[in-house]
Each structure stands twice: as structure tokens, then as C-alpha cells.
Amino acid sequence: MSLSALIEREPALRDTPVLTVDLEAVERNIARLQTYCDERGFAFRPHIKTHKLPAIAQMQVDAGATGITCQKIGEAEVMAAAGLSDILISYPIIGEEKALRLARLARTVRIGVVGDSATCALGVSEVLAREEGEVDFLVECDTGLGRTGVQTPGEAAELAELVDSLPALRFAGLMTYPTTSETSEFFRAAREAIRASGIEVETMSGGGTPGALHSHELGEITEIRAGTYIYGDRSCIANGSVPLEDCALRVVATVVSRPTRERAIIDAGSKTLTSDPVAGTNESGFGLIVEHPEAEIHTLNEEHGYVDISRCERPPEIGEIITIVPNHACGTTNMHDAVVAYRGGDLVATWPIAARGRVR
Amino acid sequence: MSLSALIEREPALRDTPVLTVDLEAVERNIARLQTYCDERGFAFRPHIKTHKLPAIAQMQVDAGATGITCQKIGEAEVMAAAGLSDILISYPIIGEEKALRLARLARTVRIGVVGDSATCALGVSEVLAREEGEVDFLVECDTGLGRTGVQTPGEAAELAELVDSLPALRFAGLMTYPTTSETSEFFRAAREAIRASGIEVETMSGGGTPGALHSHELGEITEIRAGTYIYGDRSCIANGSVPLEDCALRVVATVVSRPTRERAIIDAGSKTLTSDPVAGTNESGFGLIVEHPEAEIHTLNEEHGYVDISRCERPPEIGEIITIVPNHACGTTNMHDAVVAYRGGDLVATWPIAARGRVR
Numbered sequence: 001m002s003l004s005a006l007i008e009r010e011p012a013l014r015d016t017p018v019l020t021v022d023l024e025a026v027e028r029n030i031a032r033l034q035t036y037c038d039e040r041g042f043a044f045r046p047h048i049k050t051h052k053l054p055a056i057a058q059m060q061v062d063a064g065a066t067g068i069t070c071q072k073i074g075e076a077e078v079m080a081a082a083g084l085s086d087i088l089i090s091y092p093i094i095g096e097e098k099a100l101r102l103a104r105l106a107r108t109v110r111i112g113v114v115g116d117s118a119t120c121a122l123g124v125s126e127v128l129a130r131e132e133g134e135v136d137f138l139v140e141c142d143t144g145l146g147r148t149g150v151q152t153p154g155e156a157a158e159l160a161e162l163v164d165s166l167p168a169l170r171f172a173g174l175m176t177y178p179t180t181s182e183t184s185e186f187f188r189a190a191r192e193a194i195r196a197s198g199i200e201v202e203t204m205s206g207g208g209t210p211g212a213l214h215s216h217e218l219g220e221i222t223e224i225r226a227g228t229y230i231y232g233d234r235s236c237i238a239n240g241s242v243p244l245e246d247c248a249l250r251v252v253a254t255v256v257s258r259p260t261r262e263r264a265i266i267d268a269g270s271k272t273l274t275s276d277p278v279a280g281t282n283e284s285g286f287g288l289i290v291e292h293p294e295a296e297i298h299t300l301n302e303e304h305g306y307v308d309i310s311r312c313e314r315p316p317e318i319g320e321i322i323t324i325v326p327n328h329a330c331g332t333t334n335m336h337d338a339v340v341a342y343r344g345g346d347l348v349a350t351w352p353i354a355a356r357g358r359v360r
Numbered sequence: 361m362s363l364s365a366l367i368e369r370e371p372a373l374r375d376t377p378v379l380t381v382d383l384e385a386v387e388r389n390i391a392r393l394q395t396y397c398d399e400r401g402f403a404f405r406p407h408i409k410t411h412k413l414p415a416i417a418q419m420q421v422d423a424g425a426t427g428i429t430c431q432k433i434g435e436a437e438v439m440a441a442a443g444l445s446d447i448l449i450s451y452p453i454i455g456e457e458k459a460l461r462l463a464r465l466a467r468t469v470r471i472g473v474v475g476d477s478a479t480c481a482l483g484v485s486e487v488l489a490r491e492e493g494e495v496d497f498l499v500e501c502d503t504g505l506g507r508t509g510v511q512t513p514g515e516a517a518e519l520a521e522l523v524d525s526l527p528a529l530r531f532a533g534l535m536t537y538p539t540t541s542e543t544s545e546f547f548r549a550a551r552e553a554i555r556a557s558g559i560e561v562e563t564m565s566g567g568g569t570p571g572a573l574h575s576h577e578l579g580e581i582t583e584i585r586a587g588t589y590i591y592g593d594r595s596c597i598a599n600g601s602v603p604l605e606d607c608a609l610r611v612v613a614t615v616v617s618r619p620t621r622e623r624a625i626i627d628a629g630s631k632t633l634t635s636d637p638v639a640g641t642n643e644s645g646f647g648l649i650v651e652h653p654e655a656e657i658h659t660l661n662e663e664h665g666y667v668d669i670s671r672c673e674r675p676p677e678i679g680e681i682i683t684i685v686p687n688h689a690c691g692t693t694n695m696h697d698a699v700v701a702y703r704g705g706d707l708v709a710t711w712p713i714a715a716r717g718r719v720r
Contacts (some may be wrong), residue, residue, distance in 0.1 A: 011456075011457055012457075014455055014456070014457050015455070015457035015458060015720055016455070016460075017719050017720065018720075032664060049662060071593060071662065072663060072664050089629075091616070091663060092616045092617055094614055094615075094616045094627075094678060094679055095375070095376070096371075096374070096376055097371055097372075097374050097375035097376060100376075105702065115676050116617055116619060117618065119677075119678040120616075120678070123679075130603060146618060146623070146666075147619075147625060147664055147666060148617040148625050148664065149617075149619060150619070151619055151620060164637070166635065185708055227576050243415060254453070254454055254455060255454075255693075256452045256454045256480075256507075256508070257452055257476055257477065257507075257508040258477070259476060259502055259507075259508060259509060259510070259511055260511060263506070265507060265508050267451075267454075270634070270636060270691060271694050271717070271719050272690070272719050274634070274635060275634060275635040275636050275637070276630060276631070276635050277635070279404075285372070287489075302409060302431065302690055302691065302694070303431050303432060303451060303510065303719065304507055306506075310481065311461070317388055318454060318477050318480070319454055319477075319483075320477040329629060329660065330662055331631070331635075333632050334695075334718065335694075335719075336663070336717065336719075337717050355629070357695065357696065357697050359377050359627075359632050359663065359695075359696075360375055360376065360377065360378075
């Protein structure tokens with residue numbers, strides 16, 4: 001049974017906008033990347049930022065993931081409370097308050113963190129040593145994005161040596177986001193420099209959905225982190241990583257106004273879809289309307305989506321319910337308090353998005 | 361005492377990112393627009409979408425507002441439960457499920473709605489008549505934005521006559537967003553056409569913070585709706601409606617990485633600040649860093665803000681705490697579960713943002 005048939009049957013899906021997730025598509029997406037990792041010998045550590053749901057994190061671990069990745073301590077707190085026991089926080093922990101929360105968390109589950117500065121390593125080490133905790137520490141490397149990360153293999157080695165010398169930190173390897181064509185060379189040079197100091201580099205962790213299935217073409221990487229693969233979105237369709245039929249996250253919306261032949265207004269605006277663009281392309285618009293692919297959501301206000309329907313042969317009428325594949329699944333998930341999960345013809349549950357808004 | 365002194369004193373403000381609101385600035389903003397409305401004889405119906413807080417809605421009503429404006433039924437449900445008793449929902453109600461919720465709400469408080477189609481008026485009337493409810497109904501007019509609203513004064517008159525003829529609806533007037541240079545002429549022509557049918561036009565409601573203090577320069581308008589005026593934001597600074605010193609909403613954030621002399625990364629990304637641009641200008645960037653106005657937040661990922669600090673004489677170091685005026689206050693409010701309210705040197709409360717995410 002399709003989503004549109006479910007919408008016909010279930011009144012709750014017609015009180016729009018509603019975020020929905022197709023669990024069969026989720027299972028296909030999990031199987032695709034986990035099988036690849038198993039066959040190629042990569043550890044897989046999916047990033048929960050896309051779904052923010054303990055239930056799906058557990059599905060990922062049950063399928064064979066080594067553990068999970070969170071971006072923030074607050075997300076890790078939610079996942080640990082739900083029973084996830086091996087968590088990498090792929091974000092620099094800065095400040096006494098954060099380090100104290102990290103120490104509390106590290107008492108109950110295995111925690112890894114990343115960092116790109118002595119300030120970060122020293123701060124975490126000091127508080128964790130005092131609190132009698134321990135965490136794995138990976139040195140984050142900037143291998144092309146120009147975001148966080150040490151800038152050279154030499155800096156990576158210097159920070160690795162510091163980490164190795166500090167109490168309460170266990171140097172665990174290198175990490176980057178995203179995996180790029182420069183990643184392997186950077187990792188190789190850093191690993192050699194670190195080994196020259198007698199320190200082993202256990203994990204070399206690469207990230208990102210678009211390049212995940214090409215990781216075997218590069219050397220050095222031992223672990224893959226990916227988030228968006230679980231749901232897909234318009235950006236994944238554009239970069240070829242997830243086909244439309246496996247895009248599991250859809251927003252159900254309603255046409256609330258049809259002021260002219262060319263213009264429809266839908267009840268999905270920036271508070272429902274985010275203002276995030278399609279990543280890495282010049283494609284415009286704020287989502288794909290599955291029933292009217294020739295229509296374009298060209299502008300968003302908070303609660304209004306402006307749709308150019310001039311190219312629709314059968315333009316949508318007021319009251320018509322549509323389904324939208326968002327530009328950016330992670331951002332869209334973060335707007336909503338709950339998601340309706342279904343499998344085939346059955347509603348499974350309305351899940352609270354437990355790690356929504358955990359920016360700290 | 362400034363916000364930065366409070367941050368020094370209160371550890372909770374250093375576990376960033378944290379949304380904060382300066383209640384003294386809020387009070388100045390309320391006084392400015394309410395005084396204007398009182399002196400010029402406008403009814404004032406502030407839009408709660410900016411703050412989403414019953415406490416501030418009550419401050420607005422206590423200062424003299426006629427009632428409040430909400431965008432969605434879910435927001436009105438929150439405000440009605442908190443004791444707000446006169447609510448305009450400035451959004452077309454489409455669909456049986458929404459109309460049923462509207463009917464329940466109209467049993468407890470005075471409710472107005474807007475609409476631009478016979479479909480909307482007929483749908484609401486049918487359900488409300490069945491449920492023995494009644495609402496005010498304003499005809500929404502598109503006076504230049506190109507969003508929702510009837511397109512001509514003639515269409516407005518036609519819909520007004522229909523509304524006037526339907527059970528459970530009380531025709532209450534005309535509404536537009538935003539007030540433009542075309543609004544008065546549209547409203548005047550519509551009013552005359554409606555009066556020609558023997559129907560009185562009680563309210564003519566204009567909207568928007570940028571033009572609010574110029575409403576007296578136009579004719580016809582009897583009511584002003586404004587939202588963003590309460591907090592201000594970078595868009596308000598750009599359009600001159602709220603000066604920086606009255607921008608009440610600030611995001612407290614931390615520099616978490618300094619990979620190069622030119623680049624700082626802060627822990628405020630699109631999940632904290634939104635990807636919303638500065639409205640109505642060509643200004644780039646995703647927020648104003650108050651302590652480093654020469655720095656530019658040029659790119660956002662979910663949890664990372666990329667800051668170009670090349671023009672900073674004293675570039676911020678890792679661990680430095682900064683405060684940011686966001687591009688768009690309403691969108692930013694919607695990202696956060698809570699806001700820390702302070703007055704002068706005192707923390708007043710951490711308020712749950714009760715109407716956050718109420719997109720239905």
C-alpha cells in the first residue's frame with residue numbers, strides 16, 4: 001500500500017503538515033550500506049543526526065554497525081538513555097560544562113570524541129581525569145572541506161602525541177568529514193608521522209553519504225560514518241547516493257490556497273521543510289512534490305510554500321494532499337517533534353523525535 | 361549588567377548554544393508599537409509567531425493589545441490553554457480535521473480566521489455549524505506580496521457575500537500581509553463593493569513589522585498585526601524597524617575550532633540559527649556577532665558556523681563565548697525548546713517555548 005493510500009485511510013495523516021518515514025525504504029537503505037561495509041571490511045558507525053530516533057539507531061546496530069555517531073553530547077545522552085552503548089561524538093568538546101557532561105556520560109557507555117586543538121584535548125583530559133572517566137580521542141583532520149580539523153599531517157601528529165600523553169584520553173586514531181580525494185594521502189602521511197613516535201593509529205574514520213560506497217577506491221580508511229543514507233533526500237537524489245524510491249522521509253502537506261492558475265500555496269514552509277538548499281548542486285527549490293514533479297516550490301515563508309504550478313497539466317486544487325521529498329533530511333527531521341512510521345499498509349507508530357533540537 | 365557579565369556569572373549560559381531574551385528590550389519594543397497604535401487609534405493584534413511564549417503574549421495584551429494573532433491552530437491551542445482569550449488565526453483552515461480542531465477551540469475562546477477561497481469558507485462553515493461553534497472570518501487580500509489572498513477587490517466582495525450568507529461564520533472584515541503601498545486602494549475598493557451589498561466591513565487588518573509605524577500614512581487600515589517587532593533581528597536592523605540595542609533575542613555561542621588565522625568555527629549552525637537569509641536586502645551571512653561585527657558567519661552546517669575572521673584585529677580564540685543577533689528571530693525561536701529570559705542583571709526564568717514547532 002502506498003503512502004497516498006494510507007493518507008486516504010488515516011485521518012491523522014490529513015491533519016498536515018505531517019512528517020512520515022517508510023520503514024521498508026529505511027531497511028533497504030540500511031542493508032545497502034551495511035552489506036557494502038561487511039563485504040569490504042569497513043567498520044560502520046552511522047550518524048544519527050538524520051533520524052534522531054533511538055528505534056532506528058537500534059535497527060542500524062542490529063544490522064551490524066559497530067556503534068553510532070552523534071554530533072552533540074545532548075544527542076548522545078538521548079541515545080545512551082535508550083540503550084545505545086558505543087557512541088562517537090564527532091564534534092569538539094569545548095568548555096568546562098560540556099566536559100562535565102561528557103564525564104557523566106562516559107561512566108555509563110563507551111564514548112569517543114574528536115578534536116583539532118590542544119585546547120580541546122587539555123580541557124577534556126583535565127575534567128575527565130578529575131571525574132575518573134576515560135574516552136577515546138580521535139584527531140580531526142581537515143582533508144578538504146575547510147571546516148574543523150588540523151590543517152596538516154604534521155599538526156595531526158603533534159596533537160596525537162599530546163593526546164597520547166594526557167590522562168583520561170586514549171588516542172584512537174584519525175577522523176575527517178567528508179571523505180575526499182585528498183583524505184587518503186593526508187591520513188597516510190599523518191599515520192606515518194604518528195607511528196614514528198611509537199603510537200599506533202587504530203581507526204581512520206571517513207564520513208559522508210555521497211562518497212560512502214566509493215570508500216574502497218581509496219586507501220587508509222577503516223571506518224565509515226554516514227547519516228543521510230538512512231532516509232535519502234533531494235540532495236541524495238541529485239548526487240546519486242539514494243534513488244527517489246528509497247527516499248524514506250516524506251512530508252505530507254496540503255494545498256491551502258490557489259490564488260491564480262500559476263500559483264498554489266501549501267502548508268509546508270521553512271518551519272516544516274527548512275530553508276536548506278539542495279546540497280552540492282545548482283538545483284533550486286525547497287523540495288520535490290512527488291505527485292507534481294513539474295511544480296516548483298520556489299519560495300518559503302515560515303508556514304507557506306509558494307509553488308509555481310504553471311507547468312502542471314492537472315494543477316493541484318485547494319485541499320489536495322501532496323507528499324514532498326525535502327532538500328535536506330537531517331534539517332527537516334529537526335523541525336518536527338514526531339514522525340509517523342509506516343511499513344507497507346500499516347502505521348507502525350508515531351515516534352517522538354527524541355534527539356530533536358539537542359544542539360548542546 | 362550586560363549579557364556578557366551574566367554569561368560570566370551563570371554556568372548554564374556557558375553550555376552553548378543558548379537562546380536568550382532581554383526582557384527590558386522586549387518591554388521597550390512593546391511600548392514603542394503599542395504607544396503608536398494607541399496614539400493613532402489603531403487596534404493592535406501582535407503575532408506570537410516570533411516568541412511563541414504565553415508569558416510574552418500576556419505582556420502584549422496587558423500593555424493594551426486587542427488580542428493576539430497566531431499562524432496555526434496548534435499555536436492558538438497553546439495560547440488559549442495559557443489564558444489568551446481573543447485569537448486571530450491568520451491562515452486558511454483547510455480540511456475536516458483542522459475545522460474540527462477549530463470548532464473545539466472556538467468553544468473556549470473568541471476565534472477569528474482568514475480565508476481566500478469559497479472552499480475554505482464552506483468547509484469551516486459546515487463543520488462549525490454542525491459542532492455549534494462560531495468564528496469571525498476575514499477575507500484575505502493579496503495586496504502585492506503574491507502569496508495567499510484574493511486577487512481583486514471584486515473577488516473580495518464575492519467571498520465576503522458568501523461568508524455573510526453562511527452559518528457559523530461572522531464576516532468581520534479584510535486582512536492582508538504585508539501592508540504595502542497598494543493596500544489602501546485595494547481595501548477601499550473592496551470595502552465599497554462589499555458595502556454595496558449591504559454588508560459592513562468592521563476590521564481592515566494590515567501586517568508586518570517594517571511598515572507598522574507608517575500605517576497612519578495610509579488610509580483604511582484599522583488594525584495592525586506585527587510579530588518581529590517584539591525581538592528585532594538582523595532583518596529589522598537592515599530595514600530600520602528595530603535598532604541593534606533593542607534586538608532582544610541573542611544566541612550565546614562558543615568558538616570551538618580555529619583551524620587557521622582566517623577561520624573560526626562556532627557551535628551555532630543551521631539547527632541553531634536557521635538557514636534563513638536577511639529578509640529584503642542583499643546582506644549576506646547568517647547572523648551578527650555582536651563582539652566581532654567585522655567577522656562574517658558566511659556558511660552554516662547543522663552544528664557548525666563558519667566565520668571569516670580575517671578582518672578581526674583581535675581574532676576570537678577557541679573557547680571564547682560570543683553573542684549573535686540572528687537573521688530571522690521567528691525562525692530562530694522555532695529551533696529551540698527553551699529560551700533564557702533575563703532582566704538587567706537577573707535571570708528571570710528558562711521558559712519552554714510552548715508553541716515551538718506547532719506547524720499544524
